[in-house]
Amino acid sequence: MAKILVAEDSPTQAVVIRGLLTGAGFEVEMVHNGVEALAAIQQAAPAAVLTDLDMPQMNGLDLVVAVRQKHPQIPVILMTAFGSEEIAVQALQNGAASYVPKKNLSQDLVHTLEDVLEVARAHREDSQLADYLTGLDYRFELPGAAPPVSAVVATMQEGMGSLNLGDDIDRIRVGVALDTAIHNFLIYGNLELTPEQLQDAYNLSDGGESYFRMLNDRSRQAPYCDRRIRVTIHLSNRSVECIVGQDGPGLDERARAQPADPRELEGGRARGWLLVKSFMDEMKFNDVGTEVILTRRFGG
Amino acid sequence: MSDGGRMPSRLRALVVEDSPTQAILLRQRLARSGFEVQMAPNGREALSFLEGPLPSVVLTDLDMPEMDGLELVKQIRRRGVAVPVILMTALGSEEIAVKALQAGASSYVPKRNLERDLARTMEQVLALSRANGGRVTAPHLLQESGCHYLLPNDTGLIPPLVRRLQQSLERLGVCDPADMTRVGMALRESLMNAIEHGNLEMSSTLREEREDEYYALVKTRRQEEPYRNRHVRVQVRESKQGVTYIVADDGPGFDPTECGDPTDPANLERVSGRGLLLIRAFMDEVSFNSRGNEITMVKKAVAADQAAST
Numbered sequence: 001m002a003k004i005l006v007a008e009d010s011p012t013q014a015v016v017i018r019g020l021l022t023g024a025g026f027e028v029e030m031v032h033n034g035v036e037a038l039a040a041i042q043q044a045a046p047a048a049v050l051t052d053l054d055m056p057q058m059n060g061l062d063l064v065v066a067v068r069q070k071h072p073q074i075p076v077i078l079m080t081a082f083g084s085e086e087i088a089v090q091a092l093q094n095g096a097a098s099y100v101p102k103k104n105l106s107q108d109l110v111h112t113l114e115d116v117l118e119v120a121r122a123h124r125e126d127s128q129l130a131d132y133l134t135g136l137d138y139r140f141e142l143p144g145a146a147p148p149v150s151a152v153v154a155t156m157q158e159g160m161g162s163l164n165l166g167d168d169i170d171r172i173r174v175g176v177a178l179d180t181a182i183h184n185f186l187i188y189g190n191l192e193l194t195p196e197q198l199q200d201a202y203n204l205s206d207g208g209e210s211y212f213r214m215l216n217d218r219s220r221q222a223p224y225c226d227r228r229i230r231v232t233i234h235l236s237n238r239s240v241e242c243i244v245g246q247d248g249p250g251l252d253e254r255a256r257a258q259p260a261d262p263r264e265l266e267g268g269r270a271r272g273w274l275l276v277k278s279f280m281d282e283m284k285f286n287d288v289g290t291e292v293i294l295t296r297r298f299g300g
Numbered sequence: 301m302s303d304g305g306r307m308p309s310r311l312r313a314l315v316v317e318d319s320p321t322q323a324i325l326l327r328q329r330l331a332r333s334g335f336e337v338q339m340a341p342n343g344r345e346a347l348s349f350l351e352g353p354l355p356s357v358v359l360t361d362l363d364m365p366e367m368d369g370l371e372l373v374k375q376i377r378r379r380g381v382a383v384p385v386i387l388m389t390a391l392g393s394e395e396i397a398v399k400a401l402q403a404g405a406s407s408y409v410p411k412r413n414l415e416r417d418l419a420r421t422m423e424q425v426l427a428l429s430r431a432n433g434g435r436v437t438a439p440h441l442l443q444e445s446g447c448h449y450l451l452p453n454d455t456g457l458i459p460p461l462v463r464r465l466q467q468s469l470e471r472l473g474v475c476d477p478a479d480m481t482r483v484g485m486a487l488r489e490s491l492m493n494a495i496e497h498g499n500l501e502m503s504s505t506l507r508e509e510r511e512d513e514y515y516a517l518v519k520t521r522r523q524e525e526p527y528r529n530r531h532v533r534v535q536v537r538e539s540k541q542g543v544t545y546i547v548a549d550d551g552p553g554f555d556p557t558e559c560g561d562p563t564d565p566a567n568l569e570r571v572s573g574r575g576l577l578l579i580r581a582f583m584d585e586v587s588f589n590s591r592g593n594e595i596t597m598v599k600k601a602v603a604a605d606q607a608a609s610t
Contacts, residue, residue, distance in 0.1 A: 125460035132457065135448030137537075140441050148441065150427045155442070157428070168382040168429070172406050175428035236448075275408075278401035 002047035002117055003027040007037040007063060008079070009055045016105065017050070017079075024110040034058025034066070041071055047117055049076045050109075053084045053091065061091045068095035075120050077113060079105070133162060135236045142182070142229040144190045145219040152231055153179050156242070159235045166298050174240055174296050177279040180272040181244045181292055182229060188255035189246040189290070190227040191218045195254055224248075242294045250289035311426065312336040316346040316360035316372060317388070326359070326414075333419050343367025343375070350381050356426060358385045359418075362393045362400065370400045377404035384425050388414070444539040451491075451532040453499050453522050458491045461534070465545070468538050474601045482582040483543075483599050489575035490547045490595055491532065498549030498593055499530035542584075542600035553592035 004026045008014045014030055021028045029046065031037045033055045041049070049067060053060035064076050075097035080088040088099055097116050100108045136159040140152050156178060157171045166174070187193050193214070201211040218224050227247040234241040256273070277283050282295040313335045317323045327337045338355060340346040344367045346358065358376070362369035373385050384406035389397040397408055406425050409417045445468075451457050462484045469480055496502045500521045507514040521527040530550035537544045580586050585598035 122460070122463070125456065126464070129449075129457055129460040129464065132449050132451050133447065134450045135446075137444070137446035138442060139444040141443050142441055152441070153428055167380065169377065169384060169404060169406065172384045172425065172429045173404075176407055176425065179424060179428060274398070275401065278398065 001025045001027050003029060003044070004113065005029050005031065005037060005040055005046035005049045007031050007034060007049065007051040007055065007060070009033060009052060013052070013102070017109070020106060020109050021050075021113075024113075026113070032057075034060070034063035037063055038066055038070070041067070041074065045071065045074060047074075048097075048113060048120070049074060050079065050113070051076060052079050053081070053087050059087070061087050061094065064091045064096045065094050073120075073124065075116050077116055130162065135234070136163065137235070138231075138233045140231040140233075142231065144186065144227045144229070145225050147182070147186070147229060149179055149182050152182070156233050156235070156240070159233070160240065163235055163237055165235060165237070165240060170296075170298070173279040177276045177294060177296075178231075178233075178242050178244075181242070181276050181294060182231060184255075184272045184276075185229055185244050185246045185251070185292070186219075187215065188251045189248040190229065191215065191224050192248055193218065238298055240294075240296045240298075243291060244294070245291035248290070251285070252289060256285050256289050256292075310336060311356040312338060313422070314338045314340060314346060314349055314355040314358045314383075316340045316343060316358065316364070316369070318342055318361060318364040322361070322411075329414070329418060330359075333422070341366075343369065343372035346372055347375055347379075350376065350379075350383065354381070354383050356383075356429070357422060358383055359388065359422075360385060361388050362396050363390070368396070370396050370403065373400045373403050373405045384429050386421060386425060444537065446535070446537045448536070449532075449534040451495075451534065453495045453527070453530065453532070455492060455495055458488055458495075461491065462487050465536060465543075468536075469543060469599075472538055472540050472543075472601075474538075474540070474543055474599060476602070479582075479599075479602075486579040486582040486597060487545060487547075489578050490545070490597065491534075493575050493595075494532045494547050494549040494551075497554065498551035499532065500527050501551055540601060542598060545597045545599075546594060547597075548589075548594035551593055553589075555592055 004021055006014070006017055006021070006028060008017060008030065009032050018028050018030060029040060031040050034051070035058045037049060037051065038058075040046075049063070051060045051063050058066075060078055064078075067074055067076050076091075076095070078088055078091055078096050078099040079102050080099050081102045092099065097120075098112055100112050138152075138155060138159070140155075142149070142152065153175045157175050160166060160171050160174065165171075187198065188195070197214070198211070201214050204210050229247075230243075230245045232243040232245075273283070276294065280294045280296045282293070284293045284295075285291065311334070313330050315323065315326050315330065315337060317326060317339070318341050323339055323341075327339060330337045338349060340349055342364045343360070346360065347367070349355075350358075358372075360369045360372055367375070369387055373387075376383065376385060385400075385404065387397055387400055387405050387408040388411050389408050390411045401408065406429075407421050409421045449461065451461075465487060466480050466484050469475055469483060475483065496518060497504065500518055502514065502518060502521070506517070532550075533546075533548045535546040535548075579595070579597060582599075583597040584600045585596075587596045588594065589596075
C-alpha cells in the first residue's frame with residue numbers, strides 16, 4: 001500500500017491521523033516538523049505528504065515550497081485549522097495539491113488522499129507513456145485570408161517538444177522556416193504577386209503601408225480569397241518534415257529561386273527562402289512549384 | 301495578413317552594437333515598441349549579460365571588435381543559452397551573416413531597412429519563441445492528426461495510452477461519451493492482446509484454468525528472449541470523420557477465425573476471444589493482416605456515418 005508521510009507536531013493529533021490512515025490501509029511515517037519531513041523524503045520518497053500548517057522548525061507553507069522545488073512529483077496535502085486560512089491559501093497557491101479541514105479529518109481525510117493519489121498516478125503514467133512516443137503527424141488547411149499561421153507553427157513546435165526534437169532554439173529556427181515558407185506560398189502562390197510587385201511596394205518609404213495594403217486587398221478578392229494553403233507535418237524522433245502546398249498556379253522560377261548569392265540578404269526578394277534554406281537540411285519544390293518539402297534532421 | 305502582432309509589454313531585448321550612434325537609435329526604436337532595452341558594445345559583454353536573467357531576444361551587429369556577431373552566435377549555441385538571436389546585416393557582411401544563420405541565429409534584418417523591418421522581424425521571432433507565453437491554437441483548421449508509439453511489453457502503459465486516445469476522440473467530437481468508453485475498452489483489449497498473446501505468446505486457456513500461473517509466466521517472459529525484445533507499434537490517425545487505430549506486435553501472429561464467431565452468445569462466456577469479441581462489437585471496421593500480428597480498427601464519426609447512409 002502507498003506510504004504517506006505525515007508532518008504533525010501535536011502528539012494527540014498525530015495518533016488520530018495515524019489511526020485513520022492505517023485503518024484505510026496506508027503505510028504511515030510520522031515526523032514532527034518540516035525539517036524532519038524533508039529528511040524523511042530524502043531517505044525514502046512517500047506517495048504523498050500530509051502536513052499540519054502551524055509547526056515549529058519549518059511550517060507547512062515552507063515545506064510545500066521546499067517539496068515543490070526538490071521533489072515536484074510528490075503531492076502535498078494540507079491540514080487546515082481555524083486561524084490558518086490565510087497561510088493555507090498561500091500554500092495552495094505555492095504548490096499544495098489539496099487540503100482537509102482538521103475538524104473534518106475523520107470524514108474527509110482518506111478520500112481526499114485517495115483522490116490526490118489517483119491524479120498523481122495518472123500524471124506519472126502519462127509522463128511514462130511520453131517516453132515511447134515515436135511520431136506525430138498533422139494536416140492543416142488554412143484559408144487564404146488572415147490565416148493563423150503562428151498557431152500552425154506553435155502546434156509543430158509543441159510536437160517537437162513532445163518528441164524531444166532539438167532544443168528551444170532549434171524549435172524557433174524550424175518555426176521561422178515553416179512560418180516563412182507558408183507566407184511565401186501565400187504571397188507568391190495564392191495571391192500571385194510577383195517579387196517585383198512586392199519590391200516596388202516595399203521600396204516606397206511609407207513604413208510598409210502600401211505593401212501590407214496590397215496584400216490585404218488581394219487576399220479579399222476572388223479568385224485569390226478562395227484559395228487555401230495545405231500544411232502537412234510529420235515529426236519523428238529524428239526528423240521534421242513539413243510539406244507546404246497551395247491551390248494557386250504555383251510559384252514560378254523567380255519566386256522559388258534559391259538565393260545563391262548572399263547579397264540577396266540586402267534585398268526584399270526571396271528573403272524568405274534564404275532563411276528557410278539556412279534553417280532546414282533540405283528544401284525541395286515540386287516541378288510545378290505548388291508544393292515545397294522542408295526537412296530537418298536531428299541527432300545520429 | 302498574418303496574426304502575429306500581439307506583443308506583451310515587458311519583453312526585454314539585449315542589443316549588441318559597437319557604434320554609439322546606432323546604439324542610441326536602436327534603443328529609441330525598441331523602447332517605442334515597448335521593449336525594455338539592455339545594451340552591450342560587443343559580443344564578450346553580451347555573453348556576460350547572458351549569464352544573468354535571459355532577455356527575450358538578442359539583436360546583434362555582425363562587425364564588432366572584441367567578439368563579432370558570428371562568434372557571439374556560436375558561443376550562445378555552444379553554451380546552450382536558450383535565447384533567439386536576430387542579426388543586423390550590412391552590405392559587405394553577407395557571407396558572415398549566412399554563416400551566422402547556419403550557426404544558430406534565428407533571423408536577420410538588413411541595417412538600412414531597420415525602420416521598416418525590425419519590428420516585424422522581432423514580432424515573428426518572438427511569436428515563435430517561448431518568451432511570448434500564451435498562444436493561439438487552431439484545432440478547427442486541423443484536418444487530420446496522428447501519433448505513433450513504440451511500446452515495450454508493459455501493460456502499465458495501456459491506461460495512459462487509452463486515456464490519451466480518448467481525449468482526442470472527445471476533442472474531435474467523433475463519438476458520444478458511451479461510445480468513448482467502448483472505444484477505450486476495444487483499444488485496451490487490442491493492446492493487451494498484442495502484449496500478452498502476441499509478443500509474450502501466452503495462451504488464454506492457461507488463464508482460464510490457472511490464472512496465477514498465467515501471470516507468473518507473463519512476468520518471466522517479459523525478461524526472457526525472444527519475448528523481451530518484442531515491441532508493440534501503435535499508429536493512430538484522427539480526424540473529424542473518424543479514427544483509425546493500427547496495433548501491431550512482433551509475435552508470430554494468430555488466426556482470428558480460431559476465436560470463434562463473436563456473434564454466437566456461447567462465446568461470450570469464454571475467456572479466449574473475449575477481447576476480439578469486444579473489439580468487433582465496439583469498432584465499426586476491424587481487419588487483420590495476413591500474418592495475424594496486426595489489427596486495424598476504425599471508428600467512424602456518428603455524423604459521417606449518417607451522411608453515408610442517406
